[in-house]
Amino acid sequence: MYQSFYYKQLTPPKLKPEGWMYRQLRTQADGLCGNLDKVWPDIKDSGWTGGEKEGWERVPYWLDGFIPMAWLLDDSELKACADKYINAILSRQQEDGWICPCDKEERPRYDIWAAFLICKVLVVYYQCTEDARIEQAVYKALKCISRHLEVHTLFDWGASRWFECLIPLGWLYDRHPESWMQELAVLLRVQGVDYEKLFENWPYRKPQEKGRWNYLTHVVNLSMCLRSDMLYNAFEGRKIGDFAEKALNMLLDYHGMPIGHFSGDECLAGKSPLNGTELCGIVEAMYSYEWLLCGTGRDIWADHLESLAFNALPATISSDMWTHQYDQMSNQIQCSILSPENTPFLTNNGESHIFGLEPNYGCCTANFGQGWPKLAMSAILVSKKGIAVGTVLPCSANLEIEGTRVYFRIVTNYPFEDGYRIIVQTAHPAEFEISLRIPGEAAEAYVDGEKVEGNRCTLRRRWEGKSEINVVFDFEAKLQPQYEDLYYVKRGPLVFSLPVKAQWRKKEYVRDGVERRYPYCDYELFPESAWNFAFADGKFMYNKKNPGIGAFDSQNPPVCLKTTLCPVEWPVENGVAAIRPSSLTPVGPEVEAELVPYGCTDLRMTVMPVAEPYRKEI
Template identity: 30%
Template structure:
């Protein structure tokens, strides 16, 4: 026990999953859906990010995602398929972009952005056909429609409803799903993208059922699964496209909610394991798929699409809600902190298609076949990478919206630690409104301070504190009393009668950990808590005109100014071909942490302002350079000659646009 409080003793326990109950206060999985240990997403707008995450969203608003409407020809309103009949562009790109843009508007309370969002929402709602069909009718042979972009727009409508309560959304979605119920199997989800990603359509059906209880919708769950690619094969995937896999992981578990077969839930876990076993023996939470996974291309130089990163994070977030398993939060943080930040320039005005753990060059050359796609896929270009250019923006807003969730036993769970304020109903019966304020600079610092606001009442409810899998111990301080828990990969559940102004401190001691990647020549990576470390490489930026370096399907508006939206190639301006010297225990030799001042601009994912640096020792490998395509070679063999040891600097991977993260070892 941790002391005593008004209204009863504190109950502090360690739990594998949130406890079951019937006091969620928010739309949760209705019977007959399975939900023994689920978490409950708070409505959009319940969580206000602060600190570095708010700054991230502001940069994104002022950068490519927020200003893409003035660059991308696909978002031009004239002749846009989402704004009226007879349009000729914007089919996939508008919803890809609007999902991130609209949620940024809600999180930042930006009235101008919300007005722009409303323009598109009104067109979708008012443009529905009498038979219920929604959006552009991309007609195919035999009278069928390809509805992949509608799947994205459904998520946008859900977020809009959660923020505004506009009941027209429920009617639009109900009518659309009843239209889908009329479609025979041979006309439903037959094209490649919609067939691969049907689980996203299913998630929206479940979202709507949870709010309306309309049981006529339930057969559509079965219909969608029956016509979606099989993501429950245990040791294979229906296709090996990187983004499809990131989305497909969530499909079996989504169907499990309705079907109840434990093998389906296990299949989502197995999908997560399989892709990492075969193509993800690398740091950073992702896997090599430079467009598709390819046999023999497993080295840490193989990149993954920016689209795949944000979709993987979405899968992690959905799986957190379905299962309550903290392991999905661990992976979400891994991608968010270590891989996704390097997809963008530090001002968020350009992005690149691929990011790899080992990437000491980011140029505009064609690196095929070292990279599967032919063309300039590595430079930071706001004019190119059509899918990622539009889809990248929802990763961080969705992350912010899953920092805290409700639990079915009337409590709250802190899943992703970040400075923020969440407002939510808790407790028994009709519940009471409380605020939960996180003060922290996690993942760059080890302490999270949580302040409870009850509006002057005493309110009893459980608070779940997620303990990351890397944290061997966690220290909870409440009422000036410390208690240490061995709860890695679990929750510390604190149930008490909270009074206004109560404070909980969570201390997560970060330690250095070394991972060895046996499948990749016993290369090693170094972690510090949730942060993986990369070699600090001096970065030389060369400005280019992105219009001259764009992929063939890129289109931009006539007035898009490349001087305002520059493209950059990034070249190394210091040696990068180092092995990492380790001691007899495999620990980096002479590793020392140097803490630097917190950046004045509140943005730590930049090489010049990252607040953590580590000194270490490396040995250069002269034979490790570039291959015949100009791309970094695969890791050298263990017997490759090395030069004398010399000092090197490691920084958090997310702050390194050029990086070596999986090092050849040297004793």
Template identity: 30%
Template sequence: MARALLLSLLASSVGVLYAQTASGLAPKKYLYLPLGSVKASGWVHDQLIVQTNGLAGHEHEFYDYVAQSDWIGGDSDYSELEEAGVYWFNGMVPHGVLTNDANLKAQTQQFLDYVIDHQDETGWFGPEVNTTKPRFLWARYPFMFGAINIAEYDPSQTTKIVTAMYKFVQLANTMLKNGEGLGDGGWAKTRWEDFVISLQWLYDNHPNGSEDLLLETMKLLKWTGDPWEDVFSEEYFPKEATENLDCPFDVLTWHGVNMAEGLKALPATYRFTHNESDLVRASEGWDLLFQYHGRPSGIYAADEYLAGLEAIRGTELCLVVETMFSGTYLYQVIGDLKYADRVERITYNALPATLTGDMWSRQYLQQQNQIAAKNMTPNPFATDGPYSNVFGLEPNYPCCTVNHPQGWPKFVANSFVTTPDQQSLVHVYLGPFGANTTLANDNAVTVNVDTLYPFGDSLTTTITASKPFIYYVRIPSWVTKGTITMDGAEAQDVSPENGLQAVPVQAGTTKFTLDLPLDITTESRPHGSIAVHRGPLHYAFDISRNTTVLTRNAQQPLAADVQFDATEAWQYAIDPKTLTFNNNPPSSGSLPSPIFDSGLPPFTITATACQINWTVAGDEFASSPPQNPTCVGAAKNITLWPFGSTKLRIGEFPVVDLSSL
């Protein structure tokens, strides 16, 4: 009782504080389009189909955590059962819509209906209905994300979804005032921002006269949750692997997936505080995270907890897709180019690198330098188990099995946004996408982007509009020599402002082509090593491998755990002066399916290299890249491939000067 009273008093105090400084919600820089307004074509659509035909599209048929018919009211005490259904739902709703897959849409509709139909009289929904289980708030948040997507895609379901959400919000408000619903081991306290974003959707679209309830609940969540403004401060942020550090906060704030979700916390807070300091700290925290734990593949390291810069430390697949979503939200609230650039880099590198090409097997942890994928002894991961980098159904923990499918569909769905006045359309993520929407003043607009990007350097965009407007397209920071050609006229240099190229669109049809030739660049990494980039793609030496099947699921044999072992030498140092780009465009005009597997992308980079002495721990993982190495073999050319297509790889190389050889 004392704790509940204290929380109530604190919540009242913070509510007064915020009321003195702001009212309502601050606008976002950009607005996303309702699900279904944006579609993929070309090779990205093929990625969605590969995902449909892989683990994600079939796990509802056989995987216990998702196929549970008694998700509501189940007897299992294992938290993953509660978490699994909502993770799957959150990702498969947009996936089913973007692929127009009737089976997947029926599965997610059944899930939605069952949850709402079994909501109890108090407003609670979840497996605790009609049980004596304690009620924890967090797992409801991904469910609301999926439900919101359905409401936007199918407005006929909006009333029942909004009604159910409000019943739950009223209950959650009371629980928070009573200090209830947060004791789930720390997940609700770190992931409160997801609930805030759902509340903001209600406020922006369906306030129903409940603005005060919604704002108060946002503030209660912020006040009872972990203080991300402090976690992301220079003073407290960990600048090395965290296993030997003492966390001044709830230790789960340094947990990789919580950190990925927590990136949304301060922009979400800004909307109801109107405090610019929230946005400043969000930006600072983003930069600190990637400065001290970042990877050339775009993501950061956390083999459960933040893991520093060493190339053999791991990155969790859940962390990858949650960072993509958080970066998207940050861009939509703040509008800084760096968020969109990084999300695109993560999507085209880190996401596919941690899945087999056919998407039937996934890792729990990926590595920058990964010379084997097997049960590891010794184990380089501070907290996670030695099976974590095996490609399989559920290596280490099963969460990534059900959570990874949100990556591609949410990336596609958020590749276009509008300005707040809805006068203009903005193409954010570059790739073969299209949009069909109605802007302000009943301006019906259709956009189709024809491109192989990032496996091609040009994008041709065709726009039909009923009225003139200004169209914007993002020009990534890695573009230095881009040109734009309007309706066949002479090419002009791109001239973006804040990363956006303005394109005047007339009523009728407008067509333009962006040419974005890119330079090879290198990135300094620990121990004097380097990483190689060209535009959004990171390049790595793809180590040839053999495959050993460790186990197959009894119900679905395609869901197999597989071990990869190297079948060639990988101990190379490269001469950066010799890096050469090679383009082998497909004769058919379309890319292989799937594109993210060995030897398939049309872009490569060659380098002159030599073998060096580079030690290993057993035969499991490489030591740190040696500094100032000496060649022990003759100079030879090696080929670097897009990182996402490699499953065993060297992505951070020692360097050597071979000009005298």
């Protein structure tokens, strides 16, 4: 399966995050993800380790990000914690291979989506550790799943996410292929949701009816399904088709947000700037794009990946990474608990956009940790001809190419600077290819001063000693149409928003036996600065606001766009901004304003109209 892929990721022991990427991972480890086993009952006392709490998706979700985070940071304490959980899970695997924490009589109604997920996690653990026990454990678990599906067909989440089982199955098949593995792949495919047929006859062009929940419009299922066709075709040895691109284009056409994702709170919600999208959907879409980049080699997936990683992911997690939202909104002027009858969300509750331990539902609490570590693993990729830059991130790697040790480093503050440097050093002379990424948003790009075209610049030469390559981009800030007569600003991979100063009101309490206590408490956010503006002349001046700060910090955004805005009459309705102002006529003089990266905001206005005097000029 994986041998046919265009690129291969490096495993964490070979890859070292640096610069702002390292600081993001360190902050995550020092925050909620790195401490869930100490503070959250569903991890601390999980059924996966013999406890009485949840024994389904939450521990696997958490380990899926926690494990690569621990090894990327090379943190012995975090590694020991991961070892403890994996040892406990392996020790409880049944003789027949069943690996999930439920009694035998409960198996028919146990949604085995969790079994797919834990097998995937075990593969991640093997990639970090090469633990000899893992292959046999995964073999037994998948063989058990195969027998189980002959009698108990997939349902609910397992049916919606059938293709996730192909990830550990493909890994196992590459190592030791057996005929039953191909049969299991077919069983999964025929018992699971046919997303290709769904998108051929796409009925969900409008927002989901309020209060109506549906597996087929669920934003996380749809984020995951983008990798389904690729995984199945790769396993079958067939050419990877264009399903993912067609499906994503359709989702963005009808439900797209400025951040490059589709809305879903929790089901598809249209293009209004008030309808949010779930954090799980963000990290799972990122994971789909990482697979698609490696499987197809197409740089459109790197563009989509960077759009979510540099905008949506940091915006929905507090800067210290101790709290997160369930839903993020493009226009988010207040994050207070809303009454059920007045929430703008179609299927989620009125606390979904507050920052906290587990607002609305705890899946995102467990799952958000995979975002940054897996992004880091998509930076330096190995091709059949050499090395490729996947996503532009500060990191380095030591690897071997045709028997020669090669040190490869990306030096950058991108996306807060317009380019990167490559340092490559070989122990002995070696000929191989270095493929350099050029973002699709770049108006122009230069490699060592020479203008290049397209999304890739490939250098094939005999590398000897130490070499440096300098890559520079040229980006333009532009107004982009979003929803009816509303616009947003994008420059390169970054969406820019008007930041709204926030007052954070702490809420410490206990509910259903789960304690919220600082720093893992809940917060409501209230505005302390004006937000009721429209764009004026549509001109933007790019400035490095805090040089040297290379992370998504709401208090110290690294860059900004200076522009002119006009105050307009814009009402508040039930704790959120109305979809649009009541008038486009300015109600005061123009103001000079600074827009900052969307990912550096807690409260913000992103989608705004153009004020009346300037509408003809835009």
